[in-house]
Amino acid sequence: IRKDYFRMAFKLQVIWENENSQKLTFNDGMPSSVHELSKKIEDECDLQGQQFRLQYMDKDFNKFMNLKSVSNLSDKDTVRVVFLNANASCVSHVPDVSPVAHSHSSDFHDADNENSSTSASDTDILSSSDSTSARSSLWPSPFVLPRFPYDVQLKLDQGNSAFRSSGKFLIPDPKLKSGILDALAEEIINFKAYPSYSEFSDVAEALVDKHPCLKEQGSESGYSGWKMSLKFKLANYRRTLRGLGCPEVTVNALKHKPEGKHSPAYGIKKPKKAEVNYCPVFPDGQTTESQEKMRVELLAELQKNNNSEIVRKLMDMTFAYRRHEIVHDSPFVVDFKSRWPALFQVREINAEFRRITTLPLQSKFLYQLDRFSDDLLKVFLKKGGVIRKRIQDAMVPMSQNDNIETKRECILKGLCIYLNEDPQHLVKEYL
Known part of the structure; x- marks a missing residue:
């Protein structure tokens, strides 16, 4: 390590789950150990009480690796925070993942303990290397550029150096531009096959921010041409x-279009914003026939007592098969429920949500509910007439008890009334 390493100013980009990021500046130099750096990140990013480890982007393998020494870091590097506790997938200070209401509320305790929360074994399956989920993270914000091939990176470094010294922009030759776009496309496909317009902007903006020599003269944003490319x-x-049979794109092939609708732009099926694993490939060695046999086996196992572990594993192994069925066939709920009754148990709803989005359903929902509770109360109070009176009656327990679970229950009941629905049917109907 250079003598001035711990004295020179450093900037790091810190990212963690749920699309959070923050820039940290170390004016007095890099902390002398990973422990000190972790403490600094914990304080600056408001992660107190969370257990985590740090990873850095390794330039040799172009992947995040566990950080063992601060000497692996350079100025403007990206550090990723990986939470160690199972329920820390959301941002810091995620509330309890307990059921929405407490046992003292008769309207909210029909489900038993086995069905009202995601068990530890669910988490084990979802995080295991055997999981059939192809992707493991959401679209990053900000987008983290990959390490380009050596020759491409060398030309970019030279171009950035010339830009800083003389302000000269780099006009990439076809080979250089192709190398840049190839690397970016491979990185994008790790997250999405069909990025949105704004996500293309994220990538192009990240490119010209890190390599200012590539900015386009005459473009208002400086990267509109890169975005189109x-x-x-x-x-x-x-x-x-x-051509390789990737299911996420073959589903939009012309041969799968309806009769008389053979247009490439008709009915494109692509994931919604939160869907990370939209149409994953089957596990190694599995076919439609073998997956169907597993589905039939799952129906039989579901009839047995104390068999939740086997059901859980079979549900995980047939995840891709279910997604193909949903994406390709768009079945009615009643038909789908008859084929996959296990999916409609609370435990499996939580597990399936996490397979698709990589996020824990209940803790994510409760965190957002707590976050917007005050705003929802303001919206409720703008209602008039009978609806306002019913909402006020539903809010009475909240004024008598400051328990967080009571507040959540009142907010949910108020939301039901606001939407002209019966709050008595909330849990029975949907959970």
């Missing part, structure tokens, strides 16, 4: 994946 590159990349 990325869109075309990814379209070509999807064509390659379609």
Whole structure:
């Protein structure tokens, strides 16, 4: 380590789950140990009480690796926070993952303990290497650039150096531009096959921010041309994946379009914002026939007592099969429920949500409910007439008891009344 390493100013980008990021500046130099750096990140990013480890982007393997020494870090590097406790997938200070209401409320305790929360064994399956979920993280914000091939990175470093010294922009030759776009397309596909317009902007903006020599003169944003090039590159990349049988793109092949609707733009099926694993591939060695046999086996196992572990494993192993059925066939709920009754248990609803989004359903929901409770109360008070009176009656327990679970129950009941629904049917109907 250089003698001035712990004295020179450093900037780090810190990212953690649920699309959170923060820039940290160390004016007095890098902390002398990983422990001190962790403490600094804990304080600055408001992560007190969370157990986590740090990872850095390794330039040799172009992947996040566990940080063992601060000497692995350079100025403007990205550090990722990986939470160690199972329920810390959301941002800091996530509330309890207990059921919405306490046992003292008769309207909210129909489900037993086994069905009212995600068990530790659910978490084990979802985080295991055997899980069939192909992707493991949401779209990053901000987007983290990959490490480019050596020759591409060398030209970019030279271009950035010339830009800083003389302000000269780099006009990439076709080979350099192709190398940049290829690397970006491969990184994008790790998260999405069909990025949105704003997500293409995220990538292009990250590119010109880190490599200012690539900014486009005459462009208001400085990267509009890069954004268009990325869109075309990814379209070509999807064509390659379609030829290899990637299910997420083959579902939009012309042969799968309805009769008389053979247009490439008709009815494109692509994941919604929170869907990370939209249409994953089958596990190794599995076919439609073998997955169907597992589904039938699952129906038989569901009839047995004290068999939740086997049911859980079979549900995880058939995840891709269910997603293919939903994406390709768009079945009615009643038909889908008859084929997959286990999915409609509370435990499996939680597990399936996490397979699709990588996020824990209950803790995420309760965190957002607590976050917007005050705003919801303001909206409720704007209602008039009978609805306002019913909402006020539903809010009475909250004024008598400051328990967080009582507040959640009142807010949910008030929301039901606001939407002209019967709050007595909330849990029975949907959970």
